[in-house]
Amino acid sequence: MNAADTPLTGPPPPEVPLTDPPLVRVIAQVRFPLIASLEKRDFIASFQEAIREFYPVLRPEEERSVVLGPQGAVDTTRSNTLWRFNEARGAWRVTLAPGFLALETTKYTSREDFMERLRLVLEALKEHVDPKVLDRLGVRYIDRVSGQNLSALPQLVRPEVAGILGSPLAARAQHAVSQNMFILPGDAGQITARWGLLAPRSTIDPGALDAIDEASWILDTDAFQSFQTGSRRLDVDSAVEQARGFAERIYSIFRWAVTNEFLRRYGGDP
Structure with a gap:
């Protein structure tokens, strides 16, 4: 069996640089048991100073959870503060909340x-917040194809991924998203991969994928591992290496899913 089929x-395939990549967002997240002090401005001041050179713009947001009960949606839970630290140009953002970074x-x-940027913020988290243990670590990459490349999609991705868009029904398809869950060997975590067609002005996750005015095809790959309570202490080196491993596995899936013509269309030289 060819390595590209597994x-x-x-090992991941060699990276092929793309001059016009379809990658629209990359996210790394660590979750930890609730730290109520993170609601306080004075508590996060030292964390802000540790990263402020790179993320100088702080814009806090309030997040509320809604509970569904017999009477419908009831807003009974208290709000959480999300501390949003933005790069000056706005392309990078760090979010610190009572239960995650x-x-x-x-x-x-x-x-x-x-990974170097992830190391910086994890070192600041360990030194100035010290969550002790992790509940979950994950990495997510989202690619989007739109415009003229969308009509050529059956030539750009393998048949298993094109799905119904490689059939005569494609002309009538408006929304066709497939979700696939995989267990990584060696109890190394899981991967959720979603791919498919989105209708104009629609999204599968408003917090991570903007709705646009035209139809598009997305490849959304999320690699993660959840830990038993107290079983994984926050060690920056091991967390970064695991995140790197997830990123490599996601890239392997990307290269499995797309053809060489896809790489060439986006400026690569396979």
């Missing part, structure tokens, strides 16, 4: 750059 195992970008350049 993207869940083995996330790093995300809409201008991804390389795996190494992303």
Whole structure:
């Protein structure tokens, strides 16, 4: 069996740089048991100073949870503060909340750059927040195809991924998204991969994928591992290496899903 047909195992393929990549967002997140002090401005001041050189714009947001009960949606839970630290140009953002830290970008350049930025914010988290243990670690990459490339999709992705868009029904399809869940070997975590057609002005996740005015095809791959309570202490080196491994596995799935013509259309030289 060709290594390209087994993207869940083995080493990742060599990276092919794309001059016009379809990658619209990359996110890394660590979740930890609730730290109520993160609601306080004075508590996060030292964390802000540790990353302020790179993320100087702080814009807090309020998040409320809605509980569904017999009478319908009831807003009974208290709000949480999301501390949003933004790069001056706005392409990178760090979010610190009472139960998680996330790093995300809409201008991804390389795996190494992303992992170095992740290391910076995890070191600040460990030194100034010290959550002790992790509940979950995950990495997510979202690609989007639109415009003229959308009509050529059956030539750009493998048949298993094109699905109904490679059939005569494609002309009538408005929304066709497939969700697939995989267990990584060696109890190394899980991957959720969603791919398919989105109608204009629609999204599968408003917080991560903007709705646009035209139809598009997305490849949304999320690699993660959840830990038993107290079983995984926050060690920055091991967290970054696991995140790197997830990113490599996601890239393996991307290369499995797309053809060489896809890479050429987006400026690559396979």
